[in-house]
Amino acid sequence: MAENMTDIKSVEEKCKKLWEKEGVYRFNPKTKKKIYSIDTPPPTVSGRMHIGHAFSYSQSDFIARFMRMNGNEVFYPFGTDDNGLPTERLVEKSKGVKSKDMPREEFIKMCMNFLKEELPVFVQDWKNIGISCDWNLRYSTIDDESRKISQWSFLDLYKKKRVYRKDAPAMWCPECRTGVAQVEVQDKEINSFFNDIIFKIGKENVKVATTRPELLPACVAVFYHPEDERYKKYKGKNARVPLFNFEVPVKEDKRVDRKKGTGIVMCCTFGDQTDMEWQKAYNLPIKMAISANGKMTSIAGKYSDKNIKEARKEIIEDLKNAGLLTSSVPIKHFVNVHERCGTEIEFVKSKQWFVKYLDLKSDLLKWGKELNWHPEFMKHRYDNWVKGLQWDWLISNQRYFGVPFPIWYCKDCDEVILAKENQLPVEPTMDKLPVSKCPKCNSKNIIPETDVLNTWFTSSMSPQLATRSVKDESLKKKLFPMSLRPQAHEIISFWLFNTMVKSRLHFGKNPWKDVAISGFVTLKGEKMSKSKGNVISPQEVLEKYGADALRYWAASSKLGEDFDYQEKDLVTGKKLVTKLLNASRFIFMNLDGYKGEKPKKLEPLDDLFLKRLNSIVKSSTENFSSYEYSKAKSDIENFFWKDFCDNYLELIKKRIYKGEKDKKLSAQYTLHKSLLIILKLFAPIIPFITEEIYQEHYRKNEKINSIHLTEWPEFEKEKDSSDFDLLINNLSFIRQEKSKRHIPLNAPIKQFTTPDSKIILKNYKEDFESASGAESINQGNFHTQFAEDNA
RNA sequence: GGUCCUAUAGUCCAACGGCUAAGAUAUCUCGUUUACACCGAGAAGACCAAGGUUCGAUUCCUUGUAGGACCACCA
Numbered sequence: 079m080a081e082n083m084t085d086i087k088s089v090e091e092k093c094k095k096l097w098e099k100e101g102v103y104r105f106n107p108k109t110k111k112k113i114y115s116i117d118t119p120p121p122t123v124s125g126r127m128h129i130g131h132a133f134s135y136s137q138s139d140f141i142a143r144f145m146r147m148n149g150n151e152v153f154y155p156f157g158t159d160d161n162g163l164p165t166e167r168l169v170e171k172s173k174g175v176k177s178k179d180m181p182r183e184e185f186i187k188m189c190m191n192f193l194k195e196e197l198p199v200f201v202q203d204w205k206n207i208g209i210s211c212d213w214n215l216r217y218s219t220i221d222d223e224s225r226k227i228s229q230w231s232f233l234d235l236y237k238k239k240r241v242y243r244k245d246a247p248a249m250w251c252p253e254c255r256t257g258v259a260q261v262e263v264q265d266k267e268i269n270s271f272f273n274d275i276i277f278k279i280g281k282e283n284v285k286v287a288t289t290r291p292e293l294l295p296a297c298v299a300v301f302y303h304p305e306d307e308r309y310k311k312y313k314g315k316n317a318r319v320p321l322f323n324f325e326v327p328v329k330e331d332k333r334v335d336r337k338k339g340t341g342i343v344m345c346c347t348f349g350d351q352t353d354m355e356w357q358k359a360y361n362l363p364i365k366m367a368i369s370a371n372g373k374m375t376s377i378a379g380k381y382s383d384k385n386i387k388e389a390r391k392e393i394i395e396d397l398k399n400a401g402l403l404t405s406s407v408p409i410k411h412f413v414n415v416h417e418r419c420g421t422e423i424e425f426v427k428s429k430q431w432f433v434k435y436l437d438l439k440s441d442l443l444k445w446g447k448e449l450n451w452h453p454e455f456m457k458h459r460y461d462n463w464v465k466g467l468q469w470d471w472l473i474s475n476q477r478y479f480g481v482p483f484p485i486w487y488c489k490d491c492d493e494v495i496l497a498k499e500n501q502l503p504v505e506p507t508m509d510k511l512p513v514s515k516c517p518k519c520n521s522k523n524i525i526p527e528t529d530v531l532n533t534w535f536t537s538s539m540s541p542q543l544a545t546r547s548v549k550d551e552s553l554k555k556k557l558f559p560m561s562l563r564p565q566a567h568e569i570i571s572f573w574l575f576n577t578m579v580k581s582r583l584h585f586g587k588n589p590w591k592d593v594a595i596s597g598f599v600t601l602k603g604e605k606m607s608k609s610k611g612n613v614i615s616p617q618e619v620l621e622k623y624g625a626d627a628l629r630y631w632a633a634s635s636k637l638g639e640d641f642d643y644q645e646k647d648l649v650t651g652k653k654l655v656t657k658l659l660n661a662s663r664f665i666f667m668n669l670d671g672y673k674g675e676k677p678k679k680l681e682p683l684d685d686l687f688l689k690r691l692n693s694i695v696k697s698s699t700e701n702f703s704s705y706e707y708s709k710a711k712s713d714i715e716n717f718f719w720k721d722f723c724d725n726y727l728e729l730i731k732k733r734i735y736k737g738e739k740d741k742k743l744s745a746q747y748t749l750h751k752s753l754l755i756i757l758k759l760f761a762p763i764i765p766f767i768t769e770e771i772y773q774e775h776y777r778k779n780e781k782i783n784s785i786h787l788t789e790w791p792e793f794e795k796e797k798d799s800s801d802f803d804l805l806i807n808n809l810s811f812i813r814q815e816k817s818k819r820h821i822p823l824n825a826p827i828k829q830f831t832t833p834d835s836k837i838i839l840k841n842y843k844e845d846f847e848s849a850s851g852a853e854s855i856n857q858g859n860f861h862t863q864f865a866e867d868n869a
Numbered sequence: 870g871g872u873c874c875u876a877u878a879g880u881c882c883a884a885c886g887g888c889u890a891a892g893a894u895a896u897c898u899c900g901u902u903u904a905c906a907c908c909g910a911g912a913a914g915a916c917c918a919a920g921g922u923u924c925g926a927u928u929c930c931u932u933g934u935a936g937g938a939c940c941a942c943c944a
Contacts, residue, residue, distance in 0.1 A: 265942095265943095335944080339944055413943080414943095459938090462939070466871090568938080571939075603937065638874085647881070656907050665904080735903075814910080814911065820900080822902080824902050
């Protein structure tokens with residue numbers, strides 16, 4: 079059996095093969111059991127599994143495995159999110175290409191081929207840590223079935239009037255050349271200059287501070303605060319924009335911060351969100367200085383066609399030369415960047431599709447309340463996100479690789495033409511039109527939508543993606559809403575939220591009953607991230623300590639709690655695995671010839687120990703049921719190591735070596751039985767080693783193919799087992815005395831006096847004597863008398 | 870700026886308002902016993918601060934301090 083890493087590796091390989099061959103985790107659609115269904119968010123295919131994945135997916139797996147053993151038929155599919163922008167970026171990076179430089183079709187092909195190669199490697203990491211998904215229920219968010227569901231979702235929302243297309247300023251990434259949703263935007267601190275630029279109002283010079291002088295050609299007004307005494311006199315006047323030499327109105331607005339810059343701000347459509355609010359509020363003209371490809375537009379005059387940074391530099395230079403720049407101070411400030419590529423976000427006016435949900439805020443709060451949150455406080459994150467929503471959900475991306483919109487437009491009257499449901503999945507750029515002419519104007523001039531749906535639009539259908547292979551309607555009903563959504567907390571605001579939106583809009587139901595939110599792994603208190611360079615590779619941990627140790631480590635942290643990574647926790651996990659092996663070896667060494675027979679009468683100590691075990695089964699069952707796997711883990715571990723190995727085994731050692739027939743049998747029976755129960759309790763956390771021991775010693779008798787398919791141990795009403803503590807107290811006293819006097823722990827004691835002598839002598843005399851070395855036990859205060867004390 | 874989480878031995882963490890504050894790891898001492906030195910026994914070591922509620926607070930409340938996260942703003 080396994081004693082070192084090579085053996086642990088071979089145990090892992092053996093188990094993985096067995097599980098696959100025997101279909102241990104396969105969902106049985108014909109089951110009579112209660113169904114427990116899990117909607118794990120499919121991980122994004124971008125490089126390898128990281129430690130946060132290992133942490134959070136292990137935690138879900140503890141629950142899945144417990145539920146499976148505890149009488150449920152577990153529906154636990156595995157998906158990969160390999161759709162859209164993240165995959166495009168990954169392919170572009172690893173193949174050194176740019177999607178926009180090649181034909182659409184060719185790039186899509188390249189992505190698909192890339193995924194075909196990478197997916198098995200990617201998924202293998204999850205198998206390696208022992209995730210007990212049904213690997214036959216695999217799905218990818220870009221495959222045909224998922225496209226179908228995603229496109230159906232769009233058609234359904236269209237019919238429900240929940241999607242709309244609008245020409246609107248939308249957040250735009252000039253690098254990716256696509257619209258960007260609120261959730262895809264991040265903060266980034268950048269170095270910039272705060273420039274004081276001279277505008278002319280009448281004959282006076284007025285300084286306006288800006289970090290973005292390249293937007294001067296798009297200036298439509300300047301604002302000051304209505305209570306700012308410095309500028310009140312300019313009310314109603316016009317200001318002349320430097321270099322570009324046109325006039326804009328001077329206006330007052332409370333949104334101006336008097337303390338910032340010079341207290342006068344220029345409003346350019348579309349510099350930032352406030353600019354857009356002002357544009358709307360004062361009905362200002364719309365001027366676009368930046369185009370969709372990140373270049374200056376024609377209104378920038380001689381700067382047109384230059385990219386943003388060049389234009390900024392040249393304009394600053396020209397202002398300086400004209401004496402219109404009074405100061406230029408370097409500052410650090412935060413800007414919005416596209417999280418996928420780090421490029422600064424611009425606002426560009428274009429036609430985009432949106433899902434309308436701003437009107438549902440109060441409903442969304444109500445629906446969020448209906449979920450059972452574990453831990454409860456994570457609900458706040460959801461609530462905060464909902465309350466802070468300002469935009470409808472932008473779902474169109476101007477990209478190649480993704481699920482296409484299932485629509486065409488009439489070029490003459492702009493009518494939207496929907497695909498037929500039985501056409502799905504559809505590729506409008508290639509597939510046949512559902513109509514021969516525009517139903518509204520009879521034009522034959524029909525063009526396909528070339529945009530693709532945003533990744534989240536598809537992945538927010540995860541309950542439907544997960545259950546898509548189930549065709550039986552009555553079974554489907556049992557699977558949805560799903561029992562559990564496990565996930566990490568940083569994706570509450572989009573994945574969980576968007577899935578809620580879709581589920582309610584399509585089906586009028588919550589997508590799940592329970593939500594279990596994992597914390598994340600920190601290193602010295604900080605979140606691990608590639609950019610900080612403080613990442614731990616789970617593959618290396620696995621190599622060094624094995625999957626059980628990794629899972630043991632993940633089980634040390636409660637749901638929702640961040641957990642600081644310490645290598646020594648892995649060491650502890652590995653030690654536990656070794657200890658289990660050693661204890662099993664000892665037990666089966668002494669079970670030679672034992673055939674599972676029951677003694678006529680249990681020895682009092684054995685009976686006492688089984689009572690103890692019963693109470694651990696009870697508490698672990700309760701803890702696992704309420705997703706408190708970390709509590710269960712530490713209880714079981716403590717019981718196994720302290721009560722079972724250090725004390726019970728010591729107490730019965732002599733009896734099992736050379737006890738009388740029935741007394742020995744009683745110990746053998748107890749050992750055989752309790753080890754199996756302990757293995758079962760540990761099985762959800764450390765599935766490999768428990769399986770190994772089970773296969774070797776129990777499978778033949780139990781006649782069940784895998785420990786993970788055996789029934790969770792039952793428990794009875796709790797019974798008094800306080801004698802066990804009493805025995806340990808007495809042993810402990812003796813050990814302490816021996817330790818104080820530097821006497822070997824197995825040394826005999828001439829006489830031991832204890833206040834508990836009656837109980838010990840009545841029921842546990844021989845076992846206690848053999849473990850303590852006491853030659854006689856008498857009533858009295860705690861005292862030990864050794865042979866040499868006689869002198 | 871808003872919201873949330875956390876604060877306990879060197880480190881990582883646990884504990885219905887009530888006995889000596891648990892465990893892991895590191896440290897020190899002892900032990901080589903027919904499973905295990907990846908072991909056993911023992912020792913030493915901690916409740917962020919100030920108020921409040923209470924017979925009693927590490928635990929509940931308030932404020933502060935520190936760390937972290939999410940969101941918003943950022944001319």
